[in-house]
Amino acid sequence: MNTLVVELGARSYPIHVGDGLLERSDLIAPTLPGKDVLIVTNETVGPLYLDRLRKGLTEQRVETLVLPDGEAFKTLTTFSQVVDALLEHRFSRDCALIALGGGVIGDIAGFAAASYQRGVAFVQVPTTLLAQVDSSVGGKTGVNHALGKNMIGAFHQPGAVVADTATLATLADRELSAGLAEVIKYGLICDQTFFGWLEQNIERLLARDSTALTYAVNRSCEIKAQIVSADEHETGHRVLLNLGHTFGHAIENALGYGEWLHGEAVGAGLSIAARLSTRHQWMSDEDTQRVDHLLVHAGLPTTLPGDVSPSRLLDLMKLDKKVVGGAVRLILLKGIGQAFITADFDHELVLDILEHQT
């Protein structure tokens, strides 16, 4: 087991990464303020792992809530069901929520923890690669709105993140690839060496080599923890973590949530960001080819879904949370490992790339 710390003063918390951590209730129990615990999971993950997680929590009063699986359920309605459960069990302010599942479960349960009685404790137990390397770390919680992704939410840090890499064994291939999109993103943002390692080890990752997966999760969490520690509420540098996401969110929204996985949309978004960077002559064509090559190798799309119009995507991008004073800002690349934010890009070029990327 490896343990990192997200340094946030009084809100600092550990990220534990390792094989077989689901049963390590000693990693969770010290973060619980009281006896009452609600485990929130979904219909896919619950049958596989709920019992193993529950087993260790013998000192607590543990209740469970099993939600339907999928991004389509990341709504205010589902959030409301979590609050209903907390109130029906008469949980008080010293209760805690445990999110057992992927990014959707973590985001919903985290927002419920942020909002229930104006804030209670929670623990992230991510079971997908995407959740382990990205969504469980950093305190972003929330739900989608018909008009935009993650539009309703809160910054609410967990008390701990417990990432059991053994759970990745049961992950669908498509989910594994989706998680790799976020892993590749970290290399692109700030770590050329890690990007090179991913190019060398993509086959091992796809074959679920435990050592390779653990290394990738650890390195991703290290990068994310460092960025979040320096900028908890995304007033500066943290915005770089959104590389590929402005395009990705627009794709998800245009297709309807759940059609493409979030990571798949981010994969296509990374490709678009790379191409736009090259068209602006900020990054070499060779680097963009490396990006596309790795994405394809990882089983990710680099082209847009055929039934989405470029002008609709551009329109949806204006709903992005990075818009300031009406101006869309994009995270682009000056090279592999060198992301930056700019509002000074050519909208015609974006449209041109979108039109030719189907």
Next chain:
Amino acid sequence: MNTLVVELGARSYPIHVGDGLLERSDLIAPTLPGKDVLIVTNETVGPLYLDRLRKGLTEQRVETLVLPDGEAFKTLTTFSQVVDALLEHRFSRDCALIALGGGVIGDIAGFAAASYQRGVAFVQVPTTLLAQVDSSVGGKTGVNHALGKNMIGAFHQPGAVVADTATLATLADRELSAGLAEVIKYGLICDQTFFGWLEQNIERLLARDSTALTYAVNRSCEIKAQIVSADEHETGHRVLLNLGHTFGHAIENALGYGEWLHGEAVGAGLSIAARLSTRHQWMSDEDTQRVDHLLVHAGLPTTLPGDVSPSRLLDLMKLDKKVVGGAVRLILLKGIGQAFITADFDHELVLDILEHQT
């Protein structure tokens, strides 16, 4: 105009109290991060004051949302309507909400500001006595749930509070009395001198004497600002501000939200807290009589509504946010101006008092 500051480091903000402040857009404009502003108000307040508030905001793009009036609408559904409006106007993270109205409007708009894109700016323009002396100050936002009051919400501080005491002229008598419950509460918690002043000046306040009202609002805000500055997230001393509220929330819930005004329920709650304190011999009977006398004089109930059963109230009290480890904690009195919190009270005595207070 008098200006106080709630000292909260980087989140410090001013409370402006005075006659005719609605048109003082210079008090609001500096706190707005961008051009986009949504004023949230209700059907009662909007027709009276919306134009006067809007008039000064000439540099902004101002949109408005008029909600139905009343505690019954302080729900997740109404919150969702505010978010809908923000998204329909395509407001980005640099927008701001202005809450123009009473406590319900402030709580809903504040929670929407806390949650929209994980947090945007907001300004409180309270138009009821209750909102001016209590709910607009301190950053508590949220909505009710069928199973409990303010169960879903966030701590989210405003950028400024602008309390125009001239708006109290149009307040219904019942609303004025409801606000006085919170004013009386401050005297009871920690300021015997202020309580004495209220006994002397209650007639002037009911007659809406501008000088008396301004003094009462100022003194109340001073006390609240001081307590909130020392304990923003209610981990300690701030809990005393809930004097009368455990009983009050249970009454509101039992009757159905909107039947009694929040301040009326708090009035009855203050009376119950005083009686229980006297029965425990923590406070003199004379002090309890002074409390009841002032409440009655202020037009507030000191007895329970007839159709609510004491056992149901006790049951509802267990849903209170101050419950820790299953134990109900009450704010009680060691004298006028000396509130304290305790879990060490006699439940049979509570039941007895509730049974004889109808």
